Amino acid sequence: MSNTLFPIFLKTEHLRFLIVGGGNVGLEKAETLLRQNPNIKIKVVSKNFGEKFKDLLNDHPHIQYFEKDFEEADINDIDIVIAATDDKVLHQKIKYISNSKNILVNAADQPDLCDFYLGSIIKKGNLKIAVSTNGKSPTIAKRLREVLDGTIPEEIDDILNNLEHLRTHLSGDFKNKLEVLNKITKILSDHPENIESYLAYISQQEQ
Missing domain, CATH: 3.40.50.720 (NAD(P)-binding Rossmann-like Domain)
Known part of the structure; x- marks a missing residue:
């Protein structure tokens, strides 16, 4: 099916x-x-x-x-x-x-x-992820929830709030905004443990 x-x-x-x-x-x-x-x-x-x-x-x-x-x-x-x-x-x-x-x-x-x-639900502030196995195995869905819940940092909600704030203050066209947001997400991808780098970048963009 x-x-x-x-x-x-x-x-x-x-x-x-x-x-x-x-x-x-x-x-x-x-x-x-x-x-x-x-x-x-x-x-x-x-x-x-x-x-x-x-x-x-x-x-x-x-x-x-x-x-x-x-x-x-x-x-x-x-x-x-x-x-x-x-x-x-x-x-x-x-x-x-x-x-x-x-x-x-x-x-x-x-x-x-x-x-x-x-589905099994992962909730981290404003971030919410639902896991479904199409009715095949609720147990697998629960295990995936546990893995994701332990992997996603609690700080993700602060990141989302800051990204929203930055998005509403960015000037320029869509392409420019996308480039800035891509740089931010690359910092998070390369250094997920380094929240300070992300916050510093946010401050620079708002000045």
């Missing part, structure tokens, strides 16, 4: 998520969403909630939760659904109902029922 996925980054401030499932898988999905936006709008429906999930709900009182079986009405006013139970028949029902209302679904461990995948 060819990889036809189209990566996008969603602005979570404008979206409402429904998680069906109060066990470890549902907890993992909720934690993933909260890491991206602590104020993200989440509703959780589950007949039972694990103790760790209950702790999460206590720590995030803005999350709506209902201890009951899933019903079609739970999808009302929802933008994205995550099915996180061990009931494959229920997941099929959730996907059918959601898709009939033009709502996208992610079903845990069931790629054939997924309209999208939740």
